[in-house]
Amino acid sequence: MTLLRGRGYASVNYPTGMNLGGDPSQALIHATTMGGFVISLSSVDLGQGLKTVVAQCAAETLGMPMENVIVDTADTDTGPHCMGTFASRGTHRIGNAVIMAAREAREVMLAVAADELEVDAGDLETDGTGFVRLKGSPATEIHIQDITLAAHFKQGKTISGRGIFLKERNYPVPETGEMDPDSCQAHACTVAEVEVDDETGIVTVLSLHNAYEIGRALNPAMAAQQVEGGGWMGVSHAVFESTEPYYPASRDHGPVDFCEYLMPGPAEIPVQSSVILERPASNGPFGAKGIGEMTANAPIPAIANAIFDACGVRLTTMPFTPESILRGLDALRA
Amino acid sequence: MRIVNLKVNGVGKTFIARPETTLLLALREQLGLTGAKRGCAQGACGSCTVLLEGEPVVSCLVPAVTVDGADIATVEGLADGPALSHVQQAFLDGFATQCGFCTPGMIMSAEALLDRNPDPTRDEVNEAISGNVCRCTGYEPIVSAILDAAVRRREGAKL
Ligand code: FES
Numbered sequence: 342m343t344l345l346r347g348r349g350y351a352s353v354n355y356p357t358g359m360n361l362g363g364d365p366s367q368a369l370i371h372a373t374t375m376g377g378f379v380i381s382l383s384s385v386d387l388g389q390g391l392k393t394v395v396a397q398c399a400a401e402t403l404g405m406p407m408e409n410v411i412v413d414t415a416d417t418d419t420g421p422h423c424m425g426t427f428a429s430r431g432t433h434r435i436g437n438a439v440i441m442a443a444r445e446a447r448e449v450m451l452a453v454a455a456d457e458l459e460v461d462a463g464d465l466e467t468d469g470t471g472f473v474r475l476k477g478s479p480a481t482e483i484h485i486q487d488i489t490l491a492a493h494f495k496q497g498k499t500i501s502g503r504g505i506f507l508k509e510r511n512y513p514v515p516e517t518g519e520m521d522p523d524s525c526q527a528h529a530c531t532v533a534e535v536e537v538d539d540e541t542g543i544v545t546v547l548s549l550h551n552a553y554e555i556g557r558a559l560n561p562a563m564a565a566q567q568v569e570g571g572g573w574m575g576v577s578h579a580v581f582e583s584t585e586p587y588y589p590a591s592r593d594h595g596p597v598d599f600c601e602y603l604m605p606g607p608a609e610i611p612v613q614s615s616v617i618l619e620r621p622a623s624n625g626p627f628g629a630k631g632i633g634e635m636t637a638n639a640p641i642p643a644i645a646n647a648i649f650d651a652c653g654v655r656l657t658t659m660p661f662t663p664e665s666i667l668r669g670l671d672a673l674r675a
Numbered sequence: 676m677r678i679v680n681l682k683v684n685g686v687g688k689t690f691i692a693r694p695e696t697t698l699l700l701a702l703r704e705q706l707g708l709t710g711a712k713r714g715c716a717q718g719a720c721g722s723c724t725v726l727l728e729g730e731p732v733v734s735c736l737v738p739a740v741t742v743d744g745a746d747i748a749t750v751e752g753l754a755d756g757p758a759l760s761h762v763q764q765a766f767l768d769g770f771a772t773q774c775g776f777c778t779p780g781m782i783m784s785a786e787a788l789l790d791r792n793p794d795p796t797r798d799e800v801n802e803a804i805s806g807n808v809c810r811c812t813g814y815e816p817i818v819s820a821i822l823d824a825a826v827r828r829r830e831g832a833k834l
């Protein structure tokens with residue numbers, strides 16, 4: 342028995358969002374009497390952190406603390422329209438829509454504050470802690486709670502804003518095939534290191550080293566976790582998740598639980614290191630691109646290349662099971 | 676139908692259970708403790724993990740009528756007012772949660788491990804949470820948070 346080590350590399354360019362019929366998302370924002378800002382969306386947070394990221398976008402644009410932002414998601418009967426959270430589009434599309442809505446609300450907020458302070462709205466700024474104040478004369482200030490109370494009870498105004506991001510429909514030019522299918526592309530590469538047991542055919546992924554160019558990491562901790570959680574999924578696709586022997590041999594039933602459909606547990610995870618590179622996208626919210634789905638992509642071909650490097654077996658069908666490794670080794674020896 | 680008495684997080688609770696009522700369902704639907712999650716309902720994912728007499732169990736496989744009189748600990752009982760348990764605080768500080776669905780089960784498995792083994796190795800942590808599936812984090816932040824919690828607990832205990 343020999344443990345063969347190998348290293349492989351793969352890269353991915355990944356489009357943010359989709360196109361074909363057009364790709365819009367909308368956001369509405371309004372201030373409560375208590376000085377909060379409610380963002381209404383039809384977009385779902387299913388754990389990817391959408392609520393956090395859009396709250397950051399709104400807080401930054403409004404000039405208000407994150408605590409003042411309330412994100413209300415996912416009632417597609419009553420919410421503003423959203424295509425959905427897929428195609429790595431959430432941060433880009435919904436973030437942009439929220440920024441546009443927050444800009445409009447900010448204008449109204451400043452106009453109300455200007456009336457209360459008897460100054461020109463153009464001379465006002467936000468301090469990020471909840472106050473609107475006169476530039477150069479910070480003692481002339483008013484808190485957001487007083488602004489919303491004044492708007493609602495004195496001035497008769499609604500502090501609100503509407504936002505939409507639309508990636509317009511775009512078809513290929515028939516003659517050239519040229520088209521503009523996406524808004525921006527994120528780029529990444531992964532180096533995988535593996536160990537192949539030439540007797541059992543078992544592949545152990547020892548490490549993944551990832552470099553991601555993602556425009557801007559709006560929330561660096563969440564971006565890093567997306568990369569490494571996705572890296573784990575890549576390992577899972579590459580060497581674990583198999584429907585055999587049930588499918589496709591029999592189409593009647595497949596694996597029914599996690600005992601038959603294997604995924605790596607904590608003992609099978611590789612060491613990961615990740616570097617985030619930031620080249621802001623001109624059309625992204627504060628420059629961000631989407632990195633939802635791509636994080637599981639590069640590890641798979643990187644692992645396939647590492648297996649080839651380790652033992653000379655070139656596998657093109659996932660997952661890279663012990664059986665396929667052993668068959669490949671037999672073929673090489675034949 | 677049977678009347679079942681449990682001590683849940685130190686508080687006596689009484690409810691009526693059908694023979695097929697699982698401990699998980701009783702906790703979630705009759706006692707309003709929705710921390711333990713129903714991921715698979717067949718003992719394979721660990722998201723429903725609670726402590727039964729101090730031992731981690733998948734509560735989706737425990738008929739409530741079989742544990743009459745038992746002591747149950749759920750994630751809701753860990754914090755002391757606003758003060759989180761060491762494990763909870765380590766999960767928070769180490770960002771060991773993403774969608775959060777596995778988190779209550781992971782935390783209860785970790786609490787049980789550290790109760791019986793205050794200074795576990797990485798392998799022992801891996802084994803302790805091997806019945807808890809996480810689809811988001813890739814496990815590394817969870818394992819690190821549990822090792823970190825072990826240090827915090829030992830240092831806290833010394834004070
Ligand atoms: S719900 Fe109990 S183990 Fe999955």
Ligand code: FES
Nearest residue numbers: 773777809810811
């Ligand atoms: S954080 Fe989502 S399943 Fe673990």
